[in-house]
Amino acid sequence: MRVGLFAVGRLKSGPEKDLAARYFDRFAKAGPAVGLELARIAEVAESRASNAETRKREEAAMLLKSLAEGSVLILLDERGKALDSEAFANLLGAYRDQGKRELMIAIGGADGLDPALYNRADATLCLGKMTWPHQLVRTLIAEQLYRAVTILSGHPYHRV
Ligand SMILES: C[S@@+](CC[C@H](N)C(=O)[O-])C[C@H]1O[C@@H](n2cnc3c(N)ncnc32)[C@H](O)[C@@H]1O
Structure with missing residues (x-):
């Protein structure tokens, strides 16, 4: 599965970009052993509309346009469901x-x-209840993806 x-x-x-790249690289190298490959990292340009609802709607439309039919969509949102690392893996x-x-994770x-994304999403997950800037969220999820691979492969990186 491509992620x-x-x-x-x-x-x-x-x-922030360097640290996220470090974990995405590790994921890309270790993932194939457990049937997970790194797919695209798609950056959607922030809308310049003056109204927040319009901005979100426009951003969601771009994102949904490039989502292949049948792909799993996971949203990251501080109000989402909290999973521990094993459950995420x-x-x-x-x-x-x-x-x-394909499984795509949206930040x-x-x-x-936008609400349209919540209607389409297969799951909405949080990385704790606090609100993080999107730059840090990218690193946090990259690390959790790599950690998930180590859990699925029994690699000792993950210890509890
Ligand atoms: C600065 S936050 C936006 C907060 C925005 N005011 C809201 O109500 O969603 C930018 C993005 O980072 C992600 N994010 C921030 N904190 C998070 C958390 N604790 N868990 C999961 N995702 C988070 C979400 O995808 C969020 O849309």
Whole structure:
């Protein structure tokens, strides 16, 4: 199964981008052993509309346009469901075992995500109840994807 990311807003060169890239690289190298491959990291430009609802609607439309039919869509939102790392790994493993070809994880911009995405999403997960900037969320989820691979493969990176 290919696993990718939708992010509203572009990440400039800098430490956040480097750290996220480090974990995406590790995921890309270790993932194939457990049937997970790194798919695209798709950055959706932030809308310039003056109204927040319009901005979110426009961003969601771009994101949904590039989502292949049958792909799993997971949203990241501080109001979402909290999973521990093993449960997240098992969720990825379950979609892989169902024969899903692609799973995309969406991170919102400053305004968050549009309701249209919640209607389409297969799951909405949180990384804790606090609100993180989207740049850090990208690193956090990249690390959890790599961690999920190590859990699924029994690699000692993950210890509890
Ligand atoms: C700065 S936050 C936007 C907050 C926005 N005010 C809202 O109500 O959603 C940018 C994005 O980071 C992600 N995010 C921030 N904190 C998160 C958390 N604790 N768990 C999961 N995702 C989070 C979400 O995708 C969010 O849309």
